[in-house]
Amino acid sequence: MTQPHKDPDRIDMTKLLAARYRAATDRPYLASALYALTVVPSSRVPTMGVDRHWRCYVSPGFVRATPVDELAAVWIHEVAHLLRDHHGRAGRLPAGDQRDALRLNVAQDCEINDDLIADGLPLPAGRMEPRLFGLPTGGMFEAYLSRIPHSHDLSLDCGSGAHGSPAPWELDGNDGPARLGPAEAEALRRTTAEAMRAHQRGRGTLPGGWQRWAEQVLEPTVDWRQVLAGAVREAAAWAGGAVDYTYRRPSRRTPALRGIVLPSLRRPLPRVAVVVDTSGSMGEEELDAALGEITGVLSEVGLRGNRVTVLACDADVQAVSRVTSVDEVTLAGGGGTDMRVGIDAALARPDRPGIVVVLTDGLTPWPAEPASCRLIAALIGEGAEPPPSWVETVRVGGD
Template identity: 50%
Template sequence: MTPSVGHAVDHAVGHAVEPAVDLDKLYAARLHAVRVRPYLATALFALHVVPSRRVPTMAVDRHWRCYVSPGFVDRTPVEELAGVWVHEVSHLLRDHHGRGDRVARERGLHGRAERLRMNIAADCEINDDAYGEGLTPPAGAVTPQYLGLPEGELMEDYLRQFRLGPLTDDLAWLDCGSGADGLEREWDLGPDGAHGLDAQERDAVRFRVAQGIAGRPGDAPKGWRRWAEEAFHPPQRWRELLGAALRAAASGSGEGADYTYGRPARRSAGVPGVVLPSLRRTPPRVCVVVDTSGSVSDAELGSALLEVAAISRAVGGRRDLVTVMSCDASAGALHPLCLAEGIPLIGGGGTDLREGFARALRARPGPDVIVVLTDGQTPWPSTRPPCRTVVGLFARAGAPRTTYEEDEEGEYVPNSPPTWARVVEIG
């Protein structure tokens, strides 16, 4: 054991010194992993080894420490140890600890049993294409096939598809550490312990690995190529952004304000014998304009219907105050929102959402908010509408986001989205 490793272990357990781990064998396995997965080299060399008898095999924490069982190293061939190196660093690169924390909050998943399920789901995400081509799967590696699940999905997807039961009874030993599921272990050194990476250093490692994969995409499996693309272009939580943009537009000053005597104003107490009305905020009227031109796919139209349902929830569930209109080169009829499945989305021609805006503004009573769901390939109104506007743009991978306006000769030329609209990327 090197002095630095010994110091880290003393800090971890307070007094006991862990037995020495065969570092020559362990580092030979890491070098083998680097040779067969060169795009992971930066991440593999960033891990700091901490020997520990408390871990069953190898485990990581979110600060890029790798806790290693000396007995496990002794009994495991170098080729399999290389696979374990790649597996553990994959948990950290794919942010399974952060994603596990988010899933736990969103779905109310608490306790060690649920964290074990997260560890299994994260292993399925990694192991479906991690091995082969020079990398030997370690004994007991959990794959989607073992659980009867499809390949190529994410941890969050796998979590919805299985529960702990007979198939997972043999996996109770599994523990890849807090770096795999976000739940701190008793052996963790914590944020103030020795040899951990700070947030900036962790981001730098991920960026270097993503650069290596993007530079030689043919050398990496599909799962790693997808990860590298997202590392450069993090996906927006667009449904939350759309809801927040809509709520912000609907709650603007002066929108939907009215007076009521049903609840007298508190100022009435200062005027004996006089009942003053209180100011209340009525739910906003929302008009959703859906781009049904030929450049919008059927999948995007289906997504638009889902967003219409989300919009109704964002304004308090008042479906009677939400209307929907399809628009390509001309505007269709306004339809009240009853069931999203019953909304006719008719079109398929060119695109001119100016017609949709004009039709929405002619409605009586007029809308407080106009929401436009479009791919953005359209001319926009030249003046700001009298109500607030939210634009949901369907993503176009690899293509610049452009809209159009008319020049002096009547031709359409590229222009940026209107500055008076709140714009949210969808997809």
């Protein structure tokens, strides 16, 4: 009796979804991201791939030929491209690198696979990893790219969710099954990063690359001057409309009204205070960095002679300066650390600030509740514990 012919284009969904279940069960911090992927069977995709809309294209033949444990590893590999925003990062590369999509894919696979291998995942044969190119592990694909040879046989293609260029087997962006938008994807990245942090707090382990990724998502390294500029703009928004009236500068309409002086609108500059940590844990290098950032503050708000209040603080306020240049700053201290004292002192001043910037290595207690101003903690140095979530936190040095 002959066996019924099996349709080569029919996908074994039971096996495929069992592999995803295994991946999500073994690494529960990835579960939300894994289950956000929409499966699209396609005989045109070589193995598995993803587009930027979180649709996962799967070859029926690849599913048949691959054991469940390896399929689970490939699920994790593909979702890693999307979690790490490889297509977004690829879009910031020079145009020539963006056009070299498959070579770019190799570099991205090297970034992912060394973490997956360190995590004990059984990736299928032919996987790309840094050691194949004499590269160190733990790097970012942008650093690997220039050292991936152009002559290498680049037969893999993980799709536009990786390298950013639409693959021939992908659906049109607006067609087909459910898809995730950029805002939803960003929320999912944060949810995953928080799950990773909770996993570590429960004494679980993560590969180094995933740890760094989660830290970057939850505490992004940005140019803090951009954050300050945004805070200044928000504080100055009041000055952009009908702010307040003053008789110090007569209205232009006054000459038309004999004997009457009309008040005019004024546009005050925002008041800013900088609390500088001068405790014993702040070395010369950290204090130099702090002075450099005070220069950044002055460049943003030191207009028309507007003065910035700088408070040098360890466990007490040691010096207060009203400055228009960094040369006028007085730094003193060297004892314990309590930036709460400096924040309270800044807010108690007659010229109460709308923005307080705290320059510190983070080894300090923080206020128990939100301050009645815009509070920005600019953390200097590595490994500082972050302040409470309601404090805007940026890392100095991440230009």
